[in-house]
Amino acid sequence: MAVSKVKLRMLYIMKILSEKSDERHTLSAADINRLLQDYGMAANRKTIYSDIETLREFHIDIVQAKGTNGGYYIGSREFELPELKLLVDAVQTSKFISCKKSKELIRKLENLTNEYDARLLQRNVFIYNRPKTKNETIYYNVNEIHTAILENYQIRYQYAEWTVQKKLIPKKNGAVYMVSPWALTWDDANYYLIAYDKTEDVIKHYRVDKMQQVQIIEKERVGRERFQKFDLAEFAKKTFGMYGGQDVEVTLTCCNELAGVIIDRFGKETILIPIDEEHFRVHILVAVSRQFFGWLTGIGKEMKIESPKFVREEYRKYLQEILQNY
Incomplete structure (x- = not known):
């Protein structure tokens, strides 16, 4: 089924305003029409005004600036620039996120604002001289742990340590750990699993980037009462x-x-x-x-x-x- 050009045009107008407008960079109806042509579309002023009104009814905050250089721009966004800067800083300083993944995440954060603010975010990106993991499996680990927590399952894994040869090898001759995961927490730029160890009847913490071969066990988690008494903020x-x-x-x-x-x-x-x-x-x-x-x-x-x-x-x-x- 062919997509309605009217619907497509409206979506492209929303995209154009999101990516190319702010309070300092307004777009007139003529500007919007010119940019629509990059997508193989065109519209007269009356049509653009009508589409903008429809987007406003959809609760897109499109503001009209009056005056000689007046035009339209996106007012409030899901994330303001200072909030995005905080998130970019968090990604940059996280030791457990590799340089490659840091760049990917920052690019995604840039897509949450207009192209002008995205450039400002890029100017403040300094990740090259910071200690960063090269262990890409951490993202798989985090996903497995989150899934286990959501589905109320235990996990098993091997816990690794660094050697003087700079190799990450399993501790205790490859012993397999089995715990009930209850939370993930961030401390000193590292990511930690908070879990209940049934064999010792205690809540423990583990560096997620040092966990290997993480697997979900379809056994219900235990240690709920222990965790409910565990004050994560006080522990940190x-x-x-x-x-x-x-x-x-x-x-x-x-x-x-x-x-x-x-x-x-x-x-x-x-x-x-x-x-x-x-x-x-x-x-x-x-x-x-x-x-x-x-x-x-x-x-x-x-x-x-x-x-x-x-x-x-x-x-x-x-x-x-x-x-x-x-």
Whole structure:
């Protein structure tokens, strides 16, 4: 069945306005007619006005600018330019998205705006000197995990680690892991699976880009009660680099200039207790690990562990082990 030229013309007008107009670049009826000719179509002004009114009734926000250089343009869009810039930045900084896939995703994001704003997005694309995975299987992994979550199934896979030869090989001699997937989360530019491990009766997390041979098992997920008690936001706050450890309430003494560091890491609701004019005390729940100690070391002498004593001792041993190398 031949498609109605009237319907096609209207769709092309919508396409032209979406791709080639904004508040700074309006299109007159004559401009629209000229651009229609690129698609082998033509229309007089009256017809174009009528088609635009129909598109408005369809809730396309077509604005008419009055004046000498007046014309039509798309007003509000599904995504504004600042929102697209945020999404482009997220793609660029994601270690788990390869350079090739980053370019593909950014091109798709550009299609959500007009050609002028798309150029502005391109000017801000810098992906070449960032650490990016070359593992394209992550997209298959994400799809399998999402499907398993939606269909309430368990998954199995092998978990890999890097060797000094820069090869990603399965851990534990290729052992197969079997878990119930409950969520995917993004931390420090990496993608993690949050899953319940029935053998250990615990919620665990795994780097998605290090998962291999992911397969759905048609067995119903378990661990729902465990996951419902699992606070993902709190977990991300208390862990460092997604490395787990013993949960301990630690008291830190900090110089006042570190208030922003504490608030950025643990949230604005964290209570900062003044000690004197230059210092404050804070009680925080952390997963005590070498990564936590590394974070403390990076900040330096302006922050110290006040209590508990056993965490102070572990941190002292951590520092002594490092000093032995020098």
